[in-house]
Amino acid sequence: MTNESNVSALFERQFEVADGNISGLGLPKFNRYTICNLRGGIGKTSLTFNLSYLADDALIIDTCPQGNLSYFFDNNYVSSTSVTVNDLLMPYFVPGLGFATRAAKKISSTNACFSGKNNYFIQSDNQLYVLPTQMANALSQARTITGSTQQTVIDNILYSLKTEIDREMSETKATKALIDTSPFFSGATHLAWHASDALIVPVRTDQQSINSLRLLIDTLTKPSSEFRKIMPSNGHTPKIQMVVITHCGWSTVAGARNKPNQQTKMYIEAVREVIRQNISNFTTDDPNNHIVILDDFLGSGRMSSAKSKPLELLNPGDAMTVNRVRTSVNLSVNKIKNELKFIHNSIW
Numbered sequence: 001m002t003n004e005s006n007v008s009a010l011f012e013r014q015f016e017v018a019d020g021n022i023s024g025l026g027l028p029k030f031n032r033y034t035i036c037n038l039r040g041g042i043g044k045t046s047l048t049f050n051l052s053y054l055a056d057d058a059l060i061i062d063t064c065p066q067g068n069l070s071y072f073f074d075n076n077y078v079s080s081t082s083v084t085v086n087d088l089l090m091p092y093f094v095p096g097l098g099f100a101t102r103a104a105k106k107i108s109s110t111n112a113c114f115s116g117k118n119n120y121f122i123q124s125d126n127q128l129y130v131l132p133t134q135m136a137n138a139l140s141q142a143r144t145i146t147g148s149t150q151q152t153v154i155d156n157i158l159y160s161l162k163t164e165i166d167r168e169m170s171e172t173k174a175t176k177a178l179i180d181t182s183p184f185f186s187g188a189t190h191l192a193w194h195a196s197d198a199l200i201v202p203v204r205t206d207q208q209s210i211n212s213l214r215l216l217i218d219t220l221t222k223p224s225s226e227f228r229k230i231m232p233s234n235g236h237t238p239k240i241q242m243v244v245i246t247h248c249g250w251s252t253v254a255g256a257r258n259k260p261n262q263q264t265k266m267y268i269e270a271v272r273e274v275i276r277q278n279i280s281n282f283t284t285d286d287p288n289n290h291i292v293i294l295d296d297f298l299g300s301g302r303m304s305s306a307k308s309k310p311l312e313l314l315n316p317g318d319a320m321t322v323n324r325v326r327t328s329v330n331l332s333v334n335k336i337k338n339e340l341k342f343i344h345n346s347i348w
């Protein structure tokens with residue numbers, strides 16, 4: 001089959017996904033995922049937030065210094081004095097600092113939408129902006145150590161986030177972890193890759209996002225990359241579970257239901273080609289297993305952000321004023337809910 005006919009098969013599948021007729025892709029399942037791409041504003045946090053609502057017994061970790069996800073979970077996050085992900089990491093970088101304990105908080109205690117859900121989160125910290133420098137210093141110090149302790153110290157640093165997440169998961173009895181990241185690799189994203197089994201990569205339908213996907217794959221694979229330059233002793237490298245194409249749009253021509261618009265079609269073809277060329281970094285050997293389509297959230301996304309409410313809880317006809325603009329949820333939210341459930345069922 002050509003790339004074009006393979007992409008057509010993806011759109012065919014999407015009809016079924018949109019109608020809720022397929023439960024999920026038959027992919028290998030993992031416990032810990034990092035949601036990342038080296039570009040801002042493409043949907044990492046929105047996807048993490050919505051998947052965290054669909055999951056049960058999950059621990060969600062916000063490693064982005066902007067703290068958008070922490071805000072969704074707790075609108076008083078900025079003034080919160082709770083233990084942050086940065087507090088958990090610092091003792092690994094600054095000798096002599098005592099280890100922090102129990103950072104995870106039940107999401108339902110600060111966001112009523114999550115009531116009845118046994119899900120926890122670890123909040124971000126704007127100090128994460130300086131983590132890359134602290135981490136680089138700690139690693140270069142470690143490299144001056146001679147003998148076999150050098151690798152032990154390096155492993156301790158590279159697995160710092162993993163060690164802390166594992167401990168918090170066992171304390172909260174969480175069976176799944178989902179890590180939201182910043183658009184930058186250095187620091188917390190680097191640690192998140194070592195803390196997870198697989199990556200979920202949102203890619204928006206534009207050229208810069210395709211470039212970021214290439215950059216991400218280069219970072220994962222090239223021996224000279226920041227990720228590969230200093231590795232833990234077991235060489236841990238996460239695979240990519242899926243690329244989620246965000247902000248997809250459909251033809252508005254009468255009778256053309258579920259026909260992608262030109263931009264969506266063009267970028268999905270480009271993404272498929274990048275995946276095909278790098279398939280050994282994915283969790284199966286079929287590129288179509290790793291492309292999932294997510295419609296543009298439009299008004300539903302604005303309302304979900306304004307109310308810190310998962311899309312699953314919005315319904316067609318809901319309306320409110322956001323930033324003085326009347327915003328409403330249209331019928332397409334039902335399709336988006338099915339698309340999100342499809343992603344959920346394909347990862348856990």
Ligand SMILES: Nc1ncnc2c1ncn2[C@@H]1O[C@H](COP(=O)(O)OP(=O)(O)OP(=O)(O)O)[C@@H](O)[C@H]1O
Pocket residue numbers: 039040041042043044045046047064066068181182183245246247248294295296297298301302305
């Ligand atoms: N299909 C979609 N998937 C995700 N976000 C979408 C989609 N359609 C529209 N959006 C909107 O796009 C914006 C994405 O912002 P979001 O904060 O999730 O991106 P981000 O990648 O986390 O950004 P940053 O790198 O700054 O953290 C949100 O306003 C969201 O409502």
Ligand SMILES: [Mg+2]
Pocket residue numbers: 044045046064068181
């Ligand atoms: Mg974000």
